[in-house]
Amino acid sequence: GENVEQHPSTLSVQEGDSAVIKCTYSDSASNYFPWYKQELGKGPQLIIDIRSNVGEKKDQRIAVTLNKTAKHFSLHITETQPEDSAVYFCAASPRGSTLGRLYFGRGTQLTVWP
Amino acid sequence: ETGVTQTPRHLVMGMTNKKSLKCEQHLGHNAMYWYKQSAKKPLELMFVYSLEERVENNSVPSRFSPECPNSSHLFLHLHTLQPEDSALYLCASSQGVAGFQETQYFGPGTRLLVL
Numbered sequence: 001g002e003n004v005e006q007h008p009s010t011l012s013v014q015e016g017d018s019a020v021i022k023c024t025y026s027d028s029a030s031n032y033f034p035w036y037k038q039e040l041g042k043g044p045q046l047i048i049d050i051r052s053n054v055g056e057k058k059d060q061r062i063a064v065t066l067n068k069t070a071k072h073f074s075l076h077i078t079e080t081q082p083e084d085s086a087v088y089f090c091a092a093s094p095r096g097s098t099l100g101r102l103y104f105g106r107g108t109q110l111t112v113w114p
Numbered sequence: 115e116t117g118v119t120q121t122p123r124h125l126v127m128g129m130t131n132k133k134s135l136k137c138e139q140h141l142g143h144n145a146m147y148w149y150k151q152s153a154k155k156p157l158e159l160m161f162v163y164s165l166e167e168r169v170e171n172n173s174v175p176s177r178f179s180p181e182c183p184n185s186s187h188l189f190l191h192l193h194t195l196q197p198e199d200s201a202l203y204l205c206a207s208s209q210g211v212a213g214f215q216e217t218q219y220f221g222p223g224t225r226l227l228v229l
Contacts (some may be wrong), residue, residue: 044220093215099162100216102159
């Protein structure tokens with residue numbers, strides 16, 4: 001099955017700086033890549049996603065890039081704020097999987113210091 | 115919130131107890147999922163239901179027994195658990211359109227501790 005690797009496992013940045021989280025995947029059939037944010041005491045929430053027919057997608061301070069050839073995708077957060085502190089998960093979903101089954105990375109604990 | 119609720123939020127049980135986790139979604143979705151979240155590990159998909167039928171069971175021990183009486187409710191029945199089963203159990207739902215990769219909406223989870 002699909003294997004998703006995520007780095008780094010922890011990331012600390014100063015407020016206002018940028019943060020980048022990187023993921024790689026193994027299955028070339030994967031064509032959907034969501035990113036989830038999990039705050040303390042809550043379940044993961046989708047923050048942005050990208051499909052394999054697109055190389056980059058932006059939503060305000062958040063952007064995701066996809067390199068299908070290299071099988072990696074990244075989350076970029078600009079102008080970080082303390083409320084961005086959370087655990088971020090990347091995921092990949094192979095084409096044809098049951099109900100779009102997601103394979104998750106291990107997560108990145110992002111801490112933004114004021 | 116997300117439209118997916120889970121009860122209880124915290125549960126402590128002994129290895130000989132029987133308990134149930136409940137999930138309810140208010141989004142009109144047709145697919146529901148159980149995940150196990152352990153520290154430093156990826157989310158592990160346990161079960162998937164579509165229109166109340168189980169469509170995926172990922173080699174989960176029989177001490178975990180799911181039940182989906184209708185498309186809005188999902189249960190996870192627990193019996194004779196082991197300490198290594200202690201984790202956060204997350205429920206999620208999605209629209210359930212076959213062959214389409216969709217957003218999954220997660221509940222807040224049940225934090226389970228097995229003593």
